[in-house]
Amino acid sequence: MTAAGGLALIGRPVLAALAALGRIALYAGQTLLAALRPPFYWREFRMALLQVGWLSLPVVGLTALFTGGALALQIYAGGQRFSAEAVVPQIVAIGMVRELGPVLVGLMIAARVTSSIAAEIATMKVTEQIDALVTLSTNPMQYLTVPRVLAGLFCVPVLVAIGDIIGIMGGFLVGTGQLGFNRATYIQNTVDFLEAPDIVSSLVKGAVFGVIATLIGCYHGMQSGRGAQGVGAATKTGVAAAAVLILAANFILTSVMFGQ
Amino acid sequence: MIELANVQKAFGANRVLQGVNLTIPKGTSMVIIGGSGTGKSVLLKCILGLVRHDAGSITLDGQDVTTAPRDAFLARFGMLFQGGALFDSLTVWENVAFRLLRGAGRLPQEEARAIALEKLRRVGLQPRVADLLPAELSGGMQKRVGLARAIAAQPEIIFFDEPTTGLDPIMAGVINDLIREIVVEMGATAMTITHDMTSVRAIADNVAMLHDGLIRWTGPVGSLDSADDPYVQQFIHGRATGPIAAVR
Ligand SMILES: Nc1ncnc2c1ncn2[C@@H]1O[C@H](COP(=O)(O)OP(=O)(O)O)[C@@H](O)[C@H]1O
Numbered sequence: 001m002t003a004a005g006g007l008a009l010i011g012r013p014v015l016a017a018l019a020a021l022g023r024i025a026l027y028a029g030q031t032l033l034a035a036l037r038p039p040f041y042w043r044e045f046r047m048a049l050l051q052v053g054w055l056s057l058p059v060v061g062l063t064a065l066f067t068g069g070a071l072a073l074q075i076y077a078g079g080q081r082f083s084a085e086a087v088v089p090q091i092v093a094i095g096m097v098r099e100l101g102p103v104l105v106g107l108m109i110a111a112r113v114t115s116s117i118a119a120e121i122a123t124m125k126v127t128e129q130i131d132a133l134v135t136l137s138t139n140p141m142q143y144l145t146v147p148r149v150l151a152g153l154f155c156v157p158v159l160v161a162i163g164d165i166i167g168i169m170g171g172f173l174v175g176t177g178q179l180g181f182n183r184a185t186y187i188q189n190t191v192d193f194l195e196a197p198d199i200v201s202s203l204v205k206g207a208v209f210g211v212i213a214t215l216i217g218c219y220h221g222m223q224s225g226r227g228a229q230g231v232g233a234a235t236k237t238g239v240a241a242a243a244v245l246i247l248a249a250n251f252i253l254t255s256v257m258f259g260q
Numbered sequence: 261m262i263e264l265a266n267v268q269k270a271f272g273a274n275r276v277l278q279g280v281n282l283t284i285p286k287g288t289s290m291v292i293i294g295g296s297g298t299g300k301s302v303l304l305k306c307i308l309g310l311v312r313h314d315a316g317s318i319t320l321d322g323q324d325v326t327t328a329p330r331d332a333f334l335a336r337f338g339m340l341f342q343g344g345a346l347f348d349s350l351t352v353w354e355n356v357a358f359r360l361l362r363g364a365g366r367l368p369q370e371e372a373r374a375i376a377l378e379k380l381r382r383v384g385l386q387p388r389v390a391d392l393l394p395a396e397l398s399g400g401m402q403k404r405v406g407l408a409r410a411i412a413a414q415p416e417i418i419f420f421d422e423p424t425t426g427l428d429p430i431m432a433g434v435i436n437d438l439i440r441e442i443v444v445e446m447g448a449t450a451m452t453i454t455h456d457m458t459s460v461r462a463i464a465d466n467v468a469m470l471h472d473g474l475i476r477w478t479g480p481v482g483s484l485d486s487a488d489d490p491y492v493q494q495f496i497h498g499r500a501t502g503p504i505a506a507v508r
């Protein structure tokens with residue numbers, strides 16, 4: 001392979017990804033404009049809150065609980081080698097709140113919410129319901145996208161906070177039940193160690209991931225091709241794109257908030 | 261009055277509309293006939309701006325549809341989609357009353373529901389279907405709900421995409437009468453796509469036949485039978501042989 005050929009091989013997907021990113025940024029801009037103009041569809045917003053927030057609670061809770069428990073076991077095992085097993089409460093807390101809580105909740109929302117939004121809107125597109133909205137003088141951006149993205153913005157930080165707490169609880173259960181930590185000390189250490197910036201960063205990440213997950217779901221739904229195949233492709237691409245963007249955004253946010 | 265001049269639309273290599281010229285005078289009923297896949301639905305969508313045409317011009321009362329203020333423009337239209345296009349998360353009556361419940365001239369729930377029930381009655385549906393979801397209805401019933409939704413806000417211009425497809429002959433007759441009534445009594449301008457020759461004769465003032473991306477023939481419904489165009493003759497008599505290929 002020639003050097004130019006090799007470069008082209010790398011360059012093409014990079015260019016395609018940049019173009020896609022550009023279109024998503026444009027879509028985000030349109031969403032913002034649509035959100036600032038009346039009308040606001042309260043009923044759709046309430047339904048989105050239910051869908052994005054409330055119905056995601058079980059999956060978020062379970063994921064966080066098991067991960068917190070596993071984290072405690074690993075930190076204990078790793079810490080033992082340096083006789084530092086006492087740091088379990090502190091590291092579980094910081095690990096959950098700064099990274100795992102937001103990332104896990106973000107990925108679960110991508111799996112649950114991005115997929116269902118993309119499939120629902122793509123089906124509406126394929127069955128001409130989006131066209132019907134337009135002919136009924138209703139802007140699809142205002143009616144479909146804005147309520148869902150706002151629900152992501154408001155709900156996901158709350159889900160992350162709940163995930164953080166349940167994750168720490170998972171660590172607590174394993175720590176006190178299996179690793180011999182004292183209950184009061186465990187809680188005391190956790191509370192003393194966490195600082196306001198940790199919690200703020202967790203919530204900020206949640207808000208960003210919530211917007212990404214819902215926006216990408218709407219975008220890929222609206223872009224859907226025709227037929228059942230179009231709906232399937234929109235869903236698959238939407239979930240993959242949301243997951244990658246959430247992880248990329250997490251890296252950027254961590255670098256900005258905690259980088260040296 | 262709606263005027264189309266040299267309207268063209270292609271999807272990739274598929275040149276669907278290749279220079280359509282057509283005039284629909286205000287308050288008249290135009291019926292578009294033509295084989296399936298010839299671009300009849302695309303033509304309606306171009307007029308509404310749901311699909312952007314590549315070339316040519318479409319004007320409504322002299323104003324270009326692509327530059328007309330969107331909200332005011334769309335407020336004049338009602339459209340029945342070929343597949344019904346009902347919102348499946350809303351009940352039947354909420355679908356019918358969709359426009360009445362939203363926007364500047366929004367009505368109270370009770371009033372909107374009463375109008376929805378009245379429109380449902382006019383398309384031959386009983387009040388008990390009002391609280392069902394679209395998925396609980398048969399295809400023909402969904403079509404009629406779509407029709408009720410299209411006429412609910414009494415638009416001046418109404419497009420019907422295959423309104424009687426999937427209906428039994430009696431119900432088709434009811435719908436034909438309804439469309440005719442809307443044009444004659446409410447003075448609406450109507451464009452209807454249909455394959456059903458009974459419908460054509462019941463609904464149309466004028467007929468246009470779309471074939472190969474062009475209006476092949478157009479004229480008053482009275483002169484349809486005496487049209488000396490072999491394409492029209494093959495179509496209206498449903499012959500398998502003739503200038504229109506049976507394999508498309
Ligand atoms: N959104 C679209 N993308 C690509 N092709 C389309 C689209 N809409 C319609 N077509 C194509 O345009 C042609 C005409 O379609 P249509 O107007 O639905 O036909 P009909 O006359 O039966 O209503 C068909 O070949 C169809 O495949």
Ligand SMILES: [Mg+2]
Binds near residue numbers: 300301342421
């Ligand atoms: Mg059609």
